[in-house]
Amino acid sequence: MADVMKLQFEVNDGDFTRAGETSSKVKKTLTQLGFSPIVIRKVAIAMYEGEINMVIHANGGTIDVEIYSEKILIVMQDKGPGIADIEKAMQAGFSTADSKVRELGFGAGMGLPNMKKYSDEMEITTEIGKGTCVKLTINVKE
Amino acid sequence: MTVNEIAKKLNLTFYAGEEIAEKLAKGCYIGDLLSLAMSKVTAENVWITIQTNMNVVAVASLVEAACVIVADGCIPDEKTIEKAKEQDVILLGGEISAFEAAVALSEMGI
Ligand SMILES: Nc1ncnc2c1ncn2[C@@H]1O[C@H](COP(=O)(O)OP(=O)(O)OP(=O)(O)O)[C@@H](O)[C@H]1O
Ligand SMILES: [Mg+2]
Numbered sequence: 001m002a003d004v005m006k007l008q009f010e011v012n013d014g015d016f017t018r019a020g021e022t023s024s025k026v027k028k029t030l031t032q033l034g035f036s037p038i039v040i041r042k043v044a045i046a047m048y049e050g051e052i053n054m055v056i057h058a059n060g061g062t063i064d065v066e067i068y069s070e071k072i073l074i075v076m077q078d079k080g081p082g083i084a085d086i087e088k089a090m091q092a093g094f095s096t097a098d099s100k101v102r103e104l105g106f107g108a109g110m111g112l113p114n115m116k117k118y119s120d121e122m123e124i125t126t127e128i129g130k131g132t133c134v135k136l137t138i139n140v141k142e
Numbered sequence: 143m144t145v146n147e148i149a150k151k152l153n154l155t156f157y158a159g160e161e162i163a164e165k166l167a168k169g170c171y172i173g174d175l176l177s178l179a180m181s182k183v184t185a186e187n188v189w190i191t192i193q194t195n196m197n198v199v200a201v202a203s204l205v206e207a208a209c210v211i212v213a214d215g216c217i218p219d220e221k222t223i224e225k226a227k228e229q230d231v232i233l234l235g236g237e238i239s240a241f242e243a244a245v246a247l248s249e250m251g252i
Contacts, residue, residue: 016195020197041185045204
């Protein structure tokens with residue numbers, strides 16, 4: 001498979017009812033393309049966490065996915081408030097989630113650590129008041 | 143062990159997925175924080191929680207849990223049940239506590 005497959009999704013602000021839909025679609029596509037369960041699990045977890053963060057902490061945004069035979073690229077760009085201290089945000093257990101979303105089971109402060117753990121490369125660029133971009137690479141090892 | 147056998151033994155109600163409950167289950171995770179469950183629940187696991195909102199279905203589907211057991215008499219939201227049916231996630235519930243469920247599952251050799 002030399003070709004690249006490009007997918008783009010809109011993620012809506014505050015829309016919990018649809019949260020997880022894009023991860024679910026990508027998971028289906030990867031399954032159809034015959035990627036291994038390990039790769040699919042990594043992509044599903046990392047992408048879901050990013051998608052949820054866009055819904056909870058930012059004002060929605062777009063997710064671009066590029067599927068190559070040797071790697072999967074996920075770029076999540078939001079128009080949210082930005083992250084003041086990335087190092088702190090990356091710490092397991094750190095969360096600014098309010099009580100309303102905590103009641104739903106969010107706010108463990110494990111989303112970004114999960115994205116780090118389940119990807120092979122992770123890059124965050126952020127600007128206060130403008131938004132955040134998270135780039136993830138998941139390698140496909142034989 | 144199949145999900146059907148678990149449902150019977152633990153006296154659970156099917157909210158969704160009864161028709162696919164001949165599925166095998168092994169291993170179990172108990173917890174209510176979604177991003178912890180996300181990384182701890184692996185394929186074919188039973189996931190016991192008291193969360194009732196639809197994000198439970200999204201997580202269970204992505205990590206391919208065998209089934210979700212909503213414990214302590216908590217009732218899944220209408221939307222959660224709908225989504226579970228849509229996504230082929232087996233959703234069970236009952237009066238049983240997470241501890242009691244875990245003990246019973248352990249006795250069953252899960
Ligand atoms: N896209 C984003 N825009 C703005 N802030 C963000 C974004 N993603 C994460 N953050 C900040 O980083 C913190 C940590 O994020 P992380 O995903 O690890 O935990 P959480 O979302 O609070 O809880 P969990 O993911 O466990 O449900 C968040 O509480 C929030 O303050
Ligand atoms: Mg998060």
